[in-house]
Amino acid sequence: MAQNSAAAQADILASSRLSRELIVVVRIGVALLWIQNVSWKDPPTFGEGPSPSGLYAFTRYAVEFPVFPPYTWLVEHLVLPNFAFFGWMVLLVESALGAFLLIGLATRLWALVGIAQTIAIALSVLNAPNEWPWSYLLMLLAHVALFATAAGRYAGVDGVLRPRWQASTTRLATALVRVS
């Protein structure tokens, strides 16, 4: 009975064009979230300076308004003293999140990266003034949904190329099958 129910649920995505289109909308919407928010990660200082702003100021919230003490320690002793490097890493990871989720390539992998990045952001700002904790939980859940539905298989590069990757024996193709 439970197996039949699970099969019927799986069939909804396979048989309902509307459901597939809605998953595409969610994937592209989440991609645009990352894409738009790359705009205020300004290289090369990322807001570090006499009047901290932008990414540096938000990262410092992890120390000013601690959420999880070990993470606070990490930010204070490792991230902030080497902020140029971490600023570039954030810029590149969030750019790639927007890029890969937009085109639906290696979508399940990037959904996991999105979950990790959402947790990192939440651990920095969750206790800061005027923050709404549910926004980060919703971000996290949106990425969980992208992972669960393998959202790149619908109107994404994953969907177009996955049959070829499955037919190929190369290591790259095997890896792409796993992360799509």
Add this chain to the structure above:
Amino acid sequence: MTARATIAIGVASLVSGLFYFVQGKFQFVWLPGVGAAIAVALGLLACVAGWLGNRLLTLAAGAAFLLAAVVLMVLLVRGGFLIGNGSAFSLWLGLGVGLVTLGLADRLRTVVGSTEGNM
């Protein structure tokens, strides 16, 4: 299938050119005149590549997007004249990676074909 996906990416770039006219909260990507012109030109190139089903043209369009993204980032770091912001970098990175991946798809099929031939 890859041709349709190539055209879709081209159309996405053409549509992104409309952000030139968008202001405020829904300006997901900032593109000044030059950036919008690049988005339109490369979008057209991708559409033509998909329409012709030309793998090399698809790869060229993808490489051009990636080059544009690198140039954008260099200009962003230097300050002064800009062709887009970090959001445009992310967008062009995605379009470029997508086109290069699609352009290389037939190469993968060749590998599969040769493997099958050996069996």
